[in-house]
Structures are given as structure tokens and as C-alpha cells.
Amino acid sequence: MAALVAAGIDGAGQRGYHLLWYAAQRGVTCIAPNIGTEQTFALLDEWAPGQRQLDRDEALATLALRYFRGHGPTTRQDFAGWTGLTAADARRGIAAAGADLTTVLVDGVEAVLHTPLLDAPRTTVDDVLTLPGFDEYLLGYKDRALMLDPEHKQAIIPGGNGVFQATVVVGGRVVGTWKRSLAKTRVTLTVHPLVDLAPARREQVEQALHRYADFLALPPRVTWND
Numbered sequence: 001m002a003a004l005v006a007a008g009i010d011g012a013g014q015r016g017y018h019l020l021w022y023a024a025q026r027g028v029t030c031i032a033p034n035i036g037t038e039q040t041f042a043l044l045d046e047w048a049p050g051q052r053q054l055d056r057d058e059a060l061a062t063l064a065l066r067y068f069r070g071h072g073p074t075t076r077q078d079f080a081g082w083t084g085l086t087a088a089d090a091r092r093g094i095a096a097a098g099a100d101l102t103t104v105l106v107d108g109v110e111a112v113l114h115t116p117l118l119d120a121p122r123t124t125v126d127d128v129l130t131l132p133g134f135d136e137y138l139l140g141y142k143d144r145a146l147m148l149d150p151e152h153k154q155a156i157i158p159g160g161n162g163v164f165q166a167t168v169v170v171g172g173r174v175v176g177t178w179k180r181s182l183a184k185t186r187v188t189l190t191v192h193p194l195v196d197l198a199p200a201r202r203e204q205v206e207q208a209l210h211r212y213a214d215f216l217a218l219p220p221r222v223t224w225n226d
Contacts, residue, residue: 060093072113
């Protein structure tokens with residue numbers, strides 16, 4: 001900001017913030033680690049030298065492949081919603097990816113996945129995760145039926161205002177929400193189950209929350225709001 005002012009560019013109010021944002025969007029800068037509480041920036045060319053410029057179809061194909069490899073199987077509409085692409089460009093990207101992507105039916109709905117997954121071993125998913133409110137697991141999709149019962153949507157997005165609650169996920173399904181309350185000497189973690197959870201499951205949920213407390217370097221206190 002001092003460099004902007006020294007160059008005769010007024011950074012008062014929100015102007016400085018928007019100039020920093022614009023520089024990042026133009027590929028001039030990128031966000032670098034904090035120094036204390038101060039945000040720092042770096043020149044993108046220094047951190048990512050030798051960049052390769054893709055033509056439009058290559059770019060769309062790369063975006064489609066990376067999205068479906070990380071999110072599939074899911075729909076073309078989800079891809080368009082996540083990327084902000086038009087429906088036409090979403091179709092174009094999937095087509096440009098060629099044999100790397102395959103269309104299948106999931107509960108009677110057309111979905112796209114990374115082709116090697118067709119031959120991947122089928123394993124039972126039984127893990128327990130405590131995810132933050134804006135985790136990609138829910139935000140990466142428009143249709144969340146595979147991981148969230150419709151009757152629980154209000155608990156996860158109360159008021160439909162775009163603010164997501166932190167979730168408890170068991171075997172890929174959302175089964176509860178959780179909140180934290182920080183104090184100087186501990187963190188209180190309150191769980192609100194949306195389904196009945198057996199004592200063994202509750203212990204797994206608490207273990208997952210303990211990992212979050214370890215990250216904060218605070219002793220945890222877990223409570224249940226049934």
C-alpha cells in the first residue's frame with residue numbers, strides 16, 4: 001500500500017483493497033504467507049515461473065478433467081455451477097476431455113466421472129469427519145442429495161442465506177452439525193446430531209473433534225446438544 005501511495009495512487013478507503021484484488025485477478029500477484037497478522041503478497045511470475053498458456057478448448061478440457069476427477073461422479077450442471085461456466089462451455093469442456101471422462105447413470109441421473117474410476121476397487125466408506133462450514137464436500141455441488149438428506153438441509157443452511165454450518169460426516173453422509181467456542185484455556189465443541197448415533201459413533205466423532213483441538217493447541221471439551 002505504501003508503494004501505491006508513493007507512486008501517486010490513492011489507496012484510501014476500499015480502493016487499496018480492490019487494487020490488490022485486481023492485481024491478483026490479472027495474474028500479477030498472489031497471496032503469500034502472513035507475517036504476524038499482516039497479509040503479504042508475491043509476484044506470481046516469481047512463484048510460478050514458466051507458465052503454460054492453454055488455448056480455449058485445452059483450458060476447458062483441463063478444468064473439466066480436474067473438476068470431475070476430484071468431485072465425480074456428478075452432473076454437468078454441478079460442473080457449470082462450480083466453475084461459473086455457461087452450459088455450452090461446460091458441455092464443450094467435457095467433450096474436449098475426450099476418453100478421460102465417462103458419462104454414467106447415478107440413480108437414473110446422468111453423471112460424469114474420471115474414466116479410471118470405472119475399474120477402481122469398490123471399498124466401503126465408513127470414516128468419520130468433522131468438516132468446516134464452507135468445506136468443498138458440500139459447496140462443490142448444486143445437487144447435494146448424495147451426501148445430505150433433504151430434511152436436514154435447513155439445519156445445514158439455516159434460512160437458505162448461503163451460510164453453511166460445520167458438519168459431522170459419517171460414511172459420506174451428513175449426520176450432524178458442530179460449533180466451537182474458544183476460551184483462553186480450552187475450546188468447547190458442541191455437536192448437534194441430526195440422526196441417532198450409537199455410543200461408538202459418538203466416540204469417533206469426539207476423536208475427530210479432538211484432532212481439531214490439537215490443531216488449535218487447546219484442550220477440548222465436547223458436549224452433545226441432542
